Every structure is written in structure tokens, then in C-alpha cells.
Amino acid sequence: MRISAFLLVPVALLPTLVIAADDGQTECTYGGLVRRVVIMSEPGVSVPCEVHYYKDSEAPGEDQVLWSADNQAGYCEEKAAELIAKLEGWGWQCDAAAAAPEEPADEPEPPMEPVDETADLVPIEDT
Numbered sequence: 001m002r003i004s005a006f007l008l009v010p011v012a013l014l015p016t017l018v019i020a021a022d023d024g025q026t027e028c029t030y031g032g033l034v035r036r037v038v039i040m041s042e043p044g045v046s047v048p049c050e051v052h053y054y055k056d057s058e059a060p061g062e063d064q065v066l067w068s069a070d071n072q073a074g075y076c077e078e079k080a081a082e083l084i085a086k087l088e089g090w091g092w093q094c095d096a097a098a099a100a101p102e103e104p105a106d107e108p109e110p111p112m113e114p115v116d117e118t119a120d121l122v123p124i125e126d127t
Helices: 002-013 075-089
Strands: 020-030 033-041 049-054 063-069 093-096
Touching: 020 075, 033 075, 049 075, 063 075, 075 093
Parallel strands: none
Antiparallel strands: 020 033, 020 093, 033 049, 049 063
16 A cells, blocks of 8 residues: 555646647658658647657657757747758758558668758756
């Protein structure tokens, strides 16, 4: 019995903020590689928010939180749009997606290695 009560204490201390994808999801592909940029926020509000970045083909289920905002409406949308534009500039094909990613389709290999400088991206403090 003591173990059950002990396990409930951390749950009670968790914040009540529930963040979910709010149709702010874009999937980018390059050959067989898949990236996703997802804006997470409470349903029906724009802040607080987070921009999550997924490398679905290399690290399924793992993500990075690149940016977040507590007060500035539109910040996450702006940062996500900048990242998507950067990916497209590097040759990625990006499309808005409402559903979870599907398995990558078998496509011919691209003629050259994709440019992926996203490893250099670091989270920026909320503005």
C-alpha cells in the first residue's frame, strides 16, 4: 500500500497543462527521409505553445522542442514556418499533414546526399 501512495505523489505534482498537436503539423520528405514540424498547444488557444521537430525515418518517436512561447501569440507559428522554409530551401518537399506519419514510401534514392543542418538548431528562450 505504501508503494501505491508513493507513486501517486509525483502524478499530483505534474502540471495540469495538456499540450496536443493543433493541426499545426507539416511533414517534409527527401528521398526516403522524413521530418515533421509540429506546433503543440492547448486546444483552442495559440499560447502557451511549443514547436516539436521529429526525424521520423532516423529516430522514430523521438522529438526535439526547438521553440516555445508562453505569452506571444503567433511565435510558434512564425518559428515553424521559418524552419519549414529552411528545409524547403535545402530541397525537402513539405506538406501540411493532419494525421500521424505513415511509413515512408519506397522511393528512388536522391541523386545527392540531403542537406541537414538541423543538428545545429538549438532551442531559443521564450520571448
